[in-house]
Amino acid sequence: MKISVTIDQPTGDFQKKLLALLAEHAAHVETDTTWTKERASRYYLALPARAQRIVKEAADRDGYVGADDLRDTEETSLRGHSAALKRILDRGVREGWWPDGMEPPIQAQGPGFGKVVGYRMPDGLTAVFRTAIYNWSRDWGAAESIKTCTPTEEATACLNGHISECQYATLSAAARALEKPIRDQGGTWDTRRAVDALRNAGLGDGDKRQQDKRARQALRDLAIQNIIVKTDPDSATYRLAEQ
Numbered sequence: 001m002k003i004s005v006t007i008d009q010p011t012g013d014f015q016k017k018l019l020a021l022l023a024e025h026a027a028h029v030e031t032d033t034t035w036t037k038e039r040a041s042r043y044y045l046a047l048p049a050r051a052q053r054i055v056k057e058a059a060d061r062d063g064y065v066g067a068d069d070l071r072d073t074e075e076t077s078l079r080g081h082s083a084a085l086k087r088i089l090d091r092g093v094r095e096g097w098w099p100d101g102m103e104p105p106i107q108a109q110g111p112g113f114g115k116v117v118g119y120r121m122p123d124g125l126t127a128v129f130r131t132a133i134y135n136w137s138r139d140w141g142a143a144e145s146i147k148t149c150t151p152t153e154e155a156t157a158c159l160n161g162h163i164s165e166c167q168y169a170t171l172s173a174a175a176r177a178l179e180k181p182i183r184d185q186g187g188t189w190d191t192r193r194a195v196d197a198l199r200n201a202g203l204g205d206g207d208k209r210q211q212d213k214r215a216r217q218a219l220r221d222l223a224i225q226n227i228i229v230k231t232d233p234d235s236a237t238y239r240l241a242e243q
Helices: 012-025 039-047 049-060 081-095 125-139 155-161 173-185 191-200 208-224
Strands: 064-066 107-109 118-120 228-230 238-240
Touching: 039 049, 039 081, 039 107, 039 125, 049 064, 049 081, 064 125, 081 107, 155 191, 173 208, 173 228, 191 208, 208 228, 208 238
Parallel strands: none
Antiparallel strands: 064 118, 107 118, 228 238
C-alpha cells in the first residue's frame, strides 16, 4: 500500500507531531526528496536577489556558471553569496516546504579556503529549475524588474499575495551603495559607520537625523536580503553574512 500526503504551510505544532510520527515509523516511510517544479519555485523565490541570479544563471548554462560571469566588475566580490543557498535549503526543512535530505540544488565550486570559482547545479535539476524560474517570470514579469513592496510593508501585499513571502527583488540606492564597502572592508557595521560610508558614496544629504535614518534603513534592507546579519539579536550592529 502506498499513501501520498501533501501538506501546505503546516503550523509549527502540527509539523512537530507529524515529524515525530514519521520518525516512529521510519522503517516503513519513504520520504519524497524530489525537486518538483513547486519546490524549485519556492526555493528560488525565497532567495535574495543575488543568490537568485546564481541559480538562474546556472540553470541557463546547463548546470555551471563561472564566478567571472557573475561579477559586474573585476572588483566585485562574491563573498557571502553561498550562505543564502544553504540557509534557504535548511529553512525549507524547518518550514515544512520539503523534507530533510533534499539534494542541494546548487553548490559553490573552488579550491577551498573560501575561494569560489563558480557554482554547479546537478544535471538532473537544471530542467526543473529552468521551468520553475521561467514559468514564474512569464506570469509575473522578470525577477529583476518586478515591483516589490518596501521593507516596511506587509509581506502578504507583495505581488497581490501571489507569492507567500516578500523577497525584495531590488535594493534601495542607499543599500546598493552600502553593500560594496561592507563586502570590501568587512568588520562590524553600525549606523555611524554606515553614515560615513554613504557620505563617501555621495549619499550624505540631509541633517543628522535624516542621515541616520537612511543608514539604518539601508542596513535593514541588506539584512532582509541576508547579505548582512546582526552580531547580536539585541543590537543594531551588523557583519557580512558568513559564506
